[in-house]
Amino acid sequence: MEQWTKYWRKTTALNSFAEGQSALGYYGELELLWQAQLKHLANNASLLDIGTGNGGLAVLCYQYGRILNYQWSIHAIDAADINPILNKYEDQTINAAISQIKFQGNTPAEALPYANDSFDLVCSQFAIEYTNIELALPECIRVLKHNGKFVAIMHHQDSSIVADSYIGLRVLDLFMVESNVFVNIKMLLELAAVLILQGTNIKSSEKFNQLNRALFQQFKQLQGHFCDEATAKWCQRFIASIVPLLYELTPQSPALLEDYLRQLVLYRLRLMDQIKATLTTNHQHEIEKLLSKYQVKYSLENVVIDRKIFGTLLEVNKFN
Ligand SMILES: C[S@@+](CC[C@H](N)C(=O)[O-])C[C@H]1O[C@@H](n2cnc3c(N)ncnc32)[C@H](O)[C@@H]1O
Numbered sequence: 101m102e103q104w105t106k107y108w109r110k111t112t113a114l115n116s117f118a119e120g121q122s123a124l125g126y127y128g129e130l131e132l133l134w135q136a137q138l139k140h141l142a143n144n145a146s147l148l149d150i151g152t153g154n155g156g157l158a159v160l161c162y163q164y165g166r167i168l169n170y171q172w173s174i175h176a177i178d179a180a181d182i183n184p185i186l187n188k189y190e191d192q193t194i195n196a197a198i199s200q201i202k203f204q205g206n207t208p209a210e211a212l213p214y215a216n217d218s219f220d221l222v223c224s225q226f227a228i229e230y231t232n233i234e235l236a237l238p239e240c241i242r243v244l245k246h247n248g249k250f251v252a253i254m255h256h257q258d259s260s261i262v263a264d265s266y267i268g269l270r271v272l273d274l275f276m277v278e279s280n281v282f283v284n285i286k287m288l289l290e291l292a293a294v295l296i297l298q299g300t301n302i303k304s305s306e307k308f309n310q311l312n313r314a315l316f317q318q319f320k321q322l323q324g325h326f327c328d329e330a331t332a333k334w335c336q337r338f339i340a341s342i343v344p345l346l347y348e349l350t351p352q353s354p355a356l357l358e359d360y361l362r363q364l365v366l367y368r369l370r371l372m373d374q375i376k377a378t379l380t381t382n383h384q385h386e387i388e389k390l391l392s393k394y395q396v397k398y399s400l401e402n403v404v405i406d407r408k409i410f411g412t413l414l415e416v417n418k419f420n
Pocket of ligand 1: 115210
């Protein structure tokens with residue numbers, strides 16, 4: 101869980117896969133989809149968000165409840181050591197929502213700390229599929245009230261998010277495992293640190309200039325390695341995150357590189373988690389087999405956003 105704990109503690113993004121607008125939660129067609137799931141709930145309904153992260157879905161639920169003028173009681177759990185209340189947003193409605201949601205970190209979905217029949221809605225956005233579903237899904241059903249509903253949007257094997265993660269992992273592996281680019285960066289930064297501490301002008305060191313030129317050559321080669329746009333974008337993204345380390349040289353640069361590499365390893369783990377969590381046809385059959393043992397009605401369907409497959413929607417109604 102370290103990869104998720106460190107991620108959520110470092111970012112104020114409300115949701116994972118957060119870029120630009122989506123860093124402040126779910127919006128557009130996805131927001132409407134969730135609102136359609138929420139609109140039938142009563143004034144005093146209780147909700148639980150599974151694998152909440154920084155609370156993107158829980159905040160969406162809270163804000164929609166306020167639009168309806170309802171007082172929903174919202175709980176949100178995550179196996180990672182989350183604490184969204186520490187995050188502060190310019191948008192005060194987000195801060196207000198977070199202060200009202202009962203977040204609980206270090207809480208795996210496989211052992212929910214709630215009594216049977218506690219919630220009207222249990223929901224999850226890109227999270228239930230990360231759990232041991234054979235244990236977590238029965239737990240979600242157990243804590244649902246009679247006539248309650250479990251709704252989850254899961255990663256779809258044909259979604260662009262998943263396709264993009266495969267590419268990211270491929271590029272990351274090229275940088276971290278197949279090429280020796282980080283060995284060369286380390287050499288350069290260590291040399292720079294020694295030169296700075298000696299009081300020598302870095303630029304006057306022939307060895308430094310040689311290593312520097314070789315490194316930029318290597319960046320060019322790595323960029324040229326891929327010809328399709330999506331892969332080149334990932335490559336560019338990694339290079340852009342490395343370049344500041346090379347421009348601001350200080351005696352601390354080698355330590356900063358070590359820190360950057362530790363983050364990259366955790367990032368790689370999150371990409372791998374996501375790829376492993378992706379719902380394949382086999383996983384889908386396992387879920388269906390599992391659900392057939394319970395007194396529930398369920399459906400699984402594709403979620404299409406901007407005319408592209410975004411995820412798989414699972415709806416489970418507990419009817420006894
Ligand atoms: C891709 S993130 C999604 C977070 C959030 N729902 C969102 O939409 O941004 C997956 C989350 O699932 C959590 N998770 C993974 N395994 C879990 C488990 N067994 N029980 C509860 N949460 C889990 C991770 O810690 C992570 O925060």
